[in-house]
Amino acid sequence: MARALLLENPHTDADPILAAAGLEVVRHPSAMDEDELIAALDGVDVLGIRSTTHVTERVLAAHPGLTAIGTFSIGTNQIDLRAAARRGIAVFNAPFSNTRSVVELAVGEIIALTRRLTVRDKALHAGVWDKTAAGSHEVRGRTLGIIGYGNIGTQLSVVAEALGMRVVFFDNAEKLALGNAHRMGSLAEVLAVADVVTLHVDGRAGNAGMFGREQFDQMKHGAAFLNLSRGFLVDYTALREKILDGSISGAAVDVFADEPRKNGDPFDSELRGLPNVILTPHVGGSTQEAQVNIGHFVAGKLSKYYRAGATDLSVNLPRLTLEPSDAARYRVAFVHRNTPGVLALVNQTFAEHGANIEGQILGTLGEIGYVVTDISSELPREAVEAVRQMEDTLRLRVMVRPSGRD
Incomplete structure (x- = not known):
């Protein structure tokens, strides 16, 4: 029986969804390093992880037969996406499912920092009554600077405006400003006016170290800083210095460059x-x-890919969904190098072996092409092997009587 290995405790609602696709679900509670993962993937068809396990080129080279990877999180920087695509391994994430949760945490922390609730709380826990308005402000009327105006940044923008904040943002891509938010021309322009700066950018390698001493120097004196996106984006040593000298009034940090692999492990930080x-x-x-939500979403995507070849919202393969036909007896999912003439050669091969094409869809993404073909006749083994042996073939899967409907 095909197997799915789930690491780092994604929600158990994922299990019955994967089981319904014909996968035996095996769980491991913590993250794994490279060597542990290579050993654990023997006999595994589908891998599920969260943010701590890294799926590297070395891991994928050791298990090129892996069918799909799902990360039960937003980020995918822990997976070598190109290496997976070159082996025809589909990768899925959860780009929307936890957006509201991150936004609510950011809002709560913005209010807590602006009111200096952490300082008041610490004093009372130490047995000291220190009732004062010094350094405490309403968020209404203050300026929030959002760096990265994607799913989280845009929703945070709307909620912050509802609290009476003025919102400015910067994003490298052209983004439509929601409500009364104002797009700024550069990161420096945001930092110059924002009373609170919050990072919501993705984990691509080019963003590493994007916020350091230079950027902290450009912030308004007494502004607060939040990072709920990626730990390796920020120089926390520089942040520590700015907090100690009073340039930054407070900070909220949810992510770190080096995070423990499991609960109970020791943690340290300069902050x-x-x-x-x-x-x-x-x-x-x-x-x-x-x-x-994440458990349902990612397990659903993995399930539909495993049983029907659907790549809707895949992060590394062309996004295709071919609705199943009642007449289809076989579905052929074919990942290949994106070179001219491949589709014609595939169809010629099917025709020469008497296979009748009932439906077909093709998509490309950079160097990768993906074709899903439904066959309503018998599918000769010789036809399958001929396509499998083509020079540009990366991965070929055959599904019997595909069922992709929810």
């Missing part, structure tokens, strides 16, 4: 013990609601 600093263990999307 520990600083005043008005909120540290959370990568829980931006860790609400029960978000985890249920």
Whole structure:
């Protein structure tokens, strides 16, 4: 029986969805390093991870027969997407499922930092009554600077405006400003006016180290800083210095460049013990609601790809969905190098062996092409092997009486 290996405790609602696709679900509670993952993937068809396990070129080279990978999170920088695509391995994530949870955490932390609730809380826990308005502000009327105006950034923009904040943002891509938000021409322009700066950019390699001493120097004196996106984006040593000298009034950090692999492992950071600093263990999307949504979404995508070849919202293969036909007896999912004439050669091969094409769809993404073909006649083994042996073939799967309908 085909197997799905789930690491890092995605929600258990994923299990019956994968089981319904014909997969035996095996779980491991923590992340794995390269060697552990290579050993664990023997006999595994589908892999599910979260943010800590890294699926590298070395892992994929050791298991090129892996069918699909699902990350039960937004980010995909922990997976070598190009290496997976070159082996015809589809990768799926959850780009929308925990958006609201991250936004609510950001809003809560913006209010807490602006009111200096962490300082008041710490004093009372230490047995000191310190009732004062010093350094405490309403968020209404203050300016929020959002760096990265994607799914999270846009929703945060709307909620912040509802609280009475003025919103400015910067994104490298052209993005439509929602409500009264104002797009700025550069990161520096945002930093110059924002009372609170929050990062919501993706984990691509080019963003590493994007926020360091230079950017902190450009921020307004007394502004607050949040990072709920990726730990390797920010120089936390520089942030520590700015908090200690009072240039930055407070910070909230949910992500770190080096995070423990499992609960209970020791944690250290240069930001520990600083005043008005909120540290959370990568829980931006860790609400029960978000985890249920993510479990359903990613397991659903993995299931539909495994049983029907659907790549809707795949992050590394062309996005295709061919609705199944009642007449289809076989479905052939064919990942190949994107070179001219491949589709014609495939269809010629099917025709020469007497296979009748009932339906077909083709898409390309950079160097990768993907064709899904439904066959309503018998599918001779010789035809399958002929396509499999083509020079540009990366992966070929045959599904019997495909069922892709929900």
